Amino acid sequence: IAARPMVREVITVQVGQCGNQVGSRFWDLALREHAAWSSGIAAYDEPMSTFFRHVDARSGAPLALGDGTVPISSLRARAVMVDTEEGVVSQVLRSPLAELFDRSQVLADVSGAGNNWAHGHEHYGPLHRDGLLERVRRAASHCDSLQAFSLLHSMGGGTGSGLGSYVLEALADEYPRTIRFATAVFPSESDDVVTSPYNTVLAAAELAEHATVAMPLQNAALAAMVDHAEGGATPHAASGGDGRGGGSGGRGGG
Secondary structure, three states, rough: OOOOOOOOOOEEEEEHHHHHHHHHHHHHHHHHHHHOOOOOOOOOHHHHHHHEEEOOOOOOOOOOOOOOOHHHHEEEOOOOEEOOOOOHHHHHHOOOOHHHOOHEEEEEEOOOOOOOOHHHHHHHHHHHHHHHHHHHHHHHHHHOOOOEEEEEOOOHHHHHHHHHHHHHHHHHHHHOOEEEEEEEEEEOOOOOOOOOHHHHHHHHHHHHHHOOOOEEEEEEHHHHHHHHOOOOOOOOOOOOOOOOOOOOOOOOOO
């Protein structure tokens, strides 16, 4: 009998308003695309187990791969949600996808980073380092063979740039042999957060040093691609600015 290849899991770390908004859309799309490729069957199979875990798997219940009987309540995203304000995280936890997220994997403060890289990196980073790493270790304990961390964050907001780059550095220290894939949303030319260029430069230096792979995203470029493909105007989904006080697209994230 041929041995089944070992699943290589990915833990997603969503930081700031932008990171958590992008993350929320990612989880929704992941479920929809998997169902589409599986002929509409919500099966827990090896591709899905890369990003999700079956909550019954460690309690002795059978882990039925590919039988199409797994409800969303039986799945948990391999995710850690981090923010310096509670607003967006609370919205995600009240959304139709709320059951995907383990509340113990959420780390949120209340006062925000004020569009300031230094406040996110030098204050919130050391303040929440232990709590962050404890949540990461908990997520890793549910993995058989952890392959990578996927970091979602903005480059223009104080939380995404400052705390996000601190998280990346902490992951590099604690898991130096694990791939760190950073999806970084850069601010647009019309971003009205005056500190976003400084935040971006400071975060970019950390990204270059600590990320194994970095994928830069920019709202205007993505919107232009969609407009070209569909021939219509497309609203921005997320911003590289902090969004709490403005930023490109108004609702973009820190």
